Amino acid sequence: DDRFASSAIRDLLHHARREDIISLAGGLPAPELLPADHLGLLYTHVLDTVGSQSLQYGVTAGEPALRGLLALEGSGDPDRIVVTSGSQQALDLCLAALRPAHRAAIAVMEEPGYLGALQVLQARTYELSPVPVDQDGLCVDILEDRLRNGLAPTLCYVNPTFQNPTGASLSRERAHALVDLAERYGFIVIADDPYRELYFDEHRPPDQLRDSDMVIRLGSFSKTLAPGLRIGWLDAHQSVVARVERAKQAADLHTSTINQLVVAEAFGDKPWWNNHLDDLRTRYRLRREALSDALTTHLPHATLANQAGGFFWWTRLEGMNTDTFLTTCLEMSSGGGTAFVPGSAFHSGAAPSDHLRLSYSTADPTRFDEAAQRLANAMERAPAGKEGN
Amino acid sequence: DDRFASSAIRDLLHHARREDIISLAGGLPAPELLPADHLGLLYTHVLDTVGSQSLQYGVTAGEPALRGLLALEGSGDPDRIVVTSGSQQALDLCLAALRPAHRAAIAVMEEPGYLGALQVLQARTYELSPVPVDQDGLCVDILEDRLRNGLAPTLCYVNPTFQNPTGASLSRERAHALVDLAERYGFIVIADDPYRELYFDEHRPPDQLRDSDMVIRLGSFSKTLAPGLRIGWLDAHQSVVARVERAKQAADLHTSTINQLVVAEAFGDKPWWNNHLDDLRTRYRLRREALSDALTTHLPHATLANQAGGFFWWTRLEGMNTDTFLTTCLEMSSGGGTAFVPGSAFHSGAAPSDHLRLSYSTADPTRFDEAAQRLANAMERAPAGKEGN
Numbered sequence: 151d152d153r154f155a156s157s158a159i160r161d162l163l164h165h166a167r168r169e170d171i172i173s174l175a176g177g178l179p180a181p182e183l184l185p186a187d188h189l190g191l192l193y194t195h196v197l198d199t200v201g202s203q204s205l206q207y208g209v210t211a212g213e214p215a216l217r218g219l220l221a222l223e224g225s226g227d228p229d230r231i232v233v234t235s236g237s238q239q240a241l242d243l244c245l246a247a248l249r250p251a252h253r254a255a256i257a258v259m260e261e262p263g264y265l266g267a268l269q270v271l272q273a274r275t276y277e278l279s280p281v282p283v284d285q286d287g288l289c290v291d292i293l294e295d296r297l298r299n300g301l302a303p304t305l306c307y308v309n310p311t312f313q314n315p316t317g318a319s320l321s322r323e324r325a326h327a328l329v330d331l332a333e334r335y336g337f338i339v340i341a342d343d344p345y346r347e348l349y350f351d352e353h354r355p356p357d358q359l360r361d362s363d364m365v366i367r368l369g370s371f372s373k374t375l376a377p378g379l380r381i382g383w384l385d386a387h388q389s390v391v392a393r394v395e396r397a398k399q400a401a402d403l404h405t406s407t408i409n410q411l412v413v414a415e416a417f418g419d420k421p422w423w424n425n426h427l428d429d430l431r432t433r434y435r436l437r438r439e440a441l442s443d444a445l446t447t448h449l450p451h452a453t454l455a456n457q458a459g460g461f462f463w464w465t466r467l468e469g470m471n472t473d474t475f476l477t478t479c480l481e482m483s484s485g486g487g488t489a490f491v492p493g494s495a496f497h498s499g500a501a502p503s504d505h506l507r508l509s510y511s512t513a514d515p516t517r518f519d520e521a522a523q524r525l526a527n528a529m530e531r532a533p534a535g536k537e538g539n
Numbered sequence: 540d541d542r543f544a545s546s547a548i549r550d551l552l553h554h555a556r557r558e559d560i561i562s563l564a565g566g567l568p569a570p571e572l573l574p575a576d577h578l579g580l581l582y583t584h585v586l587d588t589v590g591s592q593s594l595q596y597g598v599t600a601g602e603p604a605l606r607g608l609l610a611l612e613g614s615g616d617p618d619r620i621v622v623t624s625g626s627q628q629a630l631d632l633c634l635a636a637l638r639p640a641h642r643a644a645i646a647v648m649e650e651p652g653y654l655g656a657l658q659v660l661q662a663r664t665y666e667l668s669p670v671p672v673d674q675d676g677l678c679v680d681i682l683e684d685r686l687r688n689g690l691a692p693t694l695c696y697v698n699p700t701f702q703n704p705t706g707a708s709l710s711r712e713r714a715h716a717l718v719d720l721a722e723r724y725g726f727i728v729i730a731d732d733p734y735r736e737l738y739f740d741e742h743r744p745p746d747q748l749r750d751s752d753m754v755i756r757l758g759s760f761s762k763t764l765a766p767g768l769r770i771g772w773l774d775a776h777q778s779v780v781a782r783v784e785r786a787k788q789a790a791d792l793h794t795s796t797i798n799q800l801v802v803a804e805a806f807g808d809k810p811w812w813n814n815h816l817d818d819l820r821t822r823y824r825l826r827r828e829a830l831s832d833a834l835t836t837h838l839p840h841a842t843l844a845n846q847a848g849g850f851f852w853w854t855r856l857e858g859m860n861t862d863t864f865l866t867t868c869l870e871m872s873s874g875g876g877t878a879f880v881p882g883s884a885f886h887s888g889a890a891p892s893d894h895l896r897l898s899y900s901t902a903d904p905t906r907f908d909e910a911a912q913r914l915a916n917a918m919e920r921a922p923a924g925k926e927g928n
Contacts, residue, residue: 206766
């Protein structure tokens with residue numbers, strides 16, 4: 151997802167596609183974990199059994215088979231579900247549906263937070279009210295202070311589990327407090343939760359946000375199955391669903407029928423699905439450990455956020471301006487460079503940061519050691535970067 | 540596309556899904572013309588040859604293979620192409636990209652015109668300036684009068700070939716005049732052209748709109764291949780493309796990678812593609828003739844628009860209020876009813892109309908005679924409908 155960074159960073163990372171660069175920037179799934187053979191069988195199966203209906207126009211809210219399966223994971227009510235073209239579209243449609251027509255709207259946003267959310271909030275002309283994220287997720291006490299002082303947001307966006315970029319999960323206490331605030335002050339909580347299945351401890355982290363008419367949950371098959379299918383969903387109160395459906399009908403009529411049916415086959419086959427998720431967890435955990443080992447060896451001064459899931463090591467190089475450092479890392483001519491996303495990219499104000507996001511999800515893990523070595527070499531060559539600010 | 544009608548008509552047509560109703564309302568492709576077997580082979584082929592990359596995140600503007608093929612049909616320049624989730628999304632993204640931020644925007648819209656365009660224009664808060672359509676398409680002279688009198692639209696939306704719902708094609712003279720006006724008065728012409736390949740005369744109707752920076756062309760594989768894939772595109776000046784790309788990135792990141800690659804395989808195989816289109820033309824022409832025969836037999840007073848392509852017979856029952864008539868047709872208890880879309884649904888003001896749109900694209904053609912008989916029976920039973928308005 152280097153595509154979401156500011157244009158300056160995007161330009162830099164565009165150069166990072168050179169052969170000699172090891173990119174730890176993108177948050178893409180590991181190519182070897184995309185189940186191409188299994189999905190090939192499912193496309194054939196769907197076309198054989200459903201036939202031309204799988205290629206026909208479908209209903210705007212989504213295929214009943216998939217809505218039913220998704221409802222079983224949540225409230226049990228398929229009418230609360232809208233299938234979307236990835237959770238990015240679920241977010242865009244929520245923003246369209248919730249946006250008041252003739253006045254300004256304010257969105258509370260995690261800082262640092264997901265670049266794609268920052269981008270679509272701006273596209274839908276929301277004013278941002280950024281609230282810091284620490285190791286327990288959004289600092290709900292800071293939000294509460296602002297609400298007491300008159301902040302009247304339309305919505306608050308959070309990644310509740312293994313947040314992008316910090317990896318933090320919202321604590322139980324904060325999650326309860328956040329929903330209480332949403333009900334008291336009348337704003338919607340949009341909980342975008344694509345990483346919750348990718349946990350590396352023994353148990354799946356619980357969904358801490360209690361059920362409330364003020365909570366919209368977004369989900370995605372992009373990290374658990376395949377992003378190229380573009381299948382996500384939202385689970386919301388029916389009054390929101392009705393508005394989202396109208397927005398989706400205007401936006402693109404409906405999401406690909408055949409892709410929805412293929413996902414329903416994969417997701418509905420629980421023995422296959424559970425085995426597949428176990429495999430993802432094992433392999434991403436090994437990738438995470440490999441990058442941790444490499445960083446500990448070559449960058450002993452780096453601080454790694456202590457979280458156990460998702461795609462990213464949120465890393466601090468104390469006092470370093472990581473925007474400048476990225477330029478140095480990409481310009482390394484001898485031995486090639488390493489790409490990452492500097493912390494500034496996850497801030498609405500794009501102020502320099504001494505954090506960087508390193509993804510272990512995509513690159514070849516046998517090159518993690520070399521990548522960390524290159525970062526260490528770049529640090530030696532770039533004392534100017536240490537001026538920070 | 541009965542989904543786009545006003546909520547009252549939508550409720551009526553929802554009942555039209557009853558078993559005993561013959562629906563000539565929807566504008567869906569014929570199920571038997573959706574090439575399920577061939578597409579099954581192509582999904583397998585793409586997954587075998589491209590592998591996991593076909594399931595991965597893709598670039599926002601679309602897969603290079605498909606953009607290249609689409610460019611060959613137009614300007615030759617792939618950088619003018621953005622692949623979208625159906626042409627409905629292409630339209631939505633154009634409206635987002637062209638919308639001025641802090642003031643009202645006016646869209647010139649065909650009347651009668653495509654319901655999905657009416658809907659998304661309203662969702663994107665454009666004010667409508669409806670201009671009549673006759674047998675030669677948009678009445679450009681009426682538009683010119685308005686422009687002279689101070690109308691300053693942001694854009695003008697047209698279906699240039701076999702327009703939905705009238706079947707009319709924009710004449711060469713009017714197309715030239717329209718682009719001249721767009722350049723002189725500074726507005727964009729959005730030419731949404733999903734039916735041009737479905738011609739029933741000997742030759743494909745030419746694209747009458749000359750190339751201009753003020754013209755955006757929208758295309759779709761929904762009528763020529765399969766709507767359930769959700770693949771459309773736009774072809775525009777690069778300054779528009781850059782804005783559309785940003786809007787698409789915010790809206791849904793990109794369109795399904797695997798579906799784009801499957802479409803590229805089908806569309807790029809010219810012997811198969813041309814043979815497939817020939818087959819569609821033959822079969823839709825036969826369907827059109829079958830419905831014409833049935834209407835001529837049972838409704839000799841109906842006037843049929845004399846156009847030779849697309850999915851619809853635009854039909855006039857002089858003096859009849861077709862909203863009232865639809866209610867009567869759906870309530871037919873003995874022998875079942877027939878559904879259609881009344882003319883009012885294609886007008887922004889939803890005033891009653893004595894036109895109706897009859898689709899020959901979807902229903903079983905062996906039932907066209909029965910459908911027309913039912914319409915004739917309903918006319919006898921509903922003299923009240925003849926009061927007009």
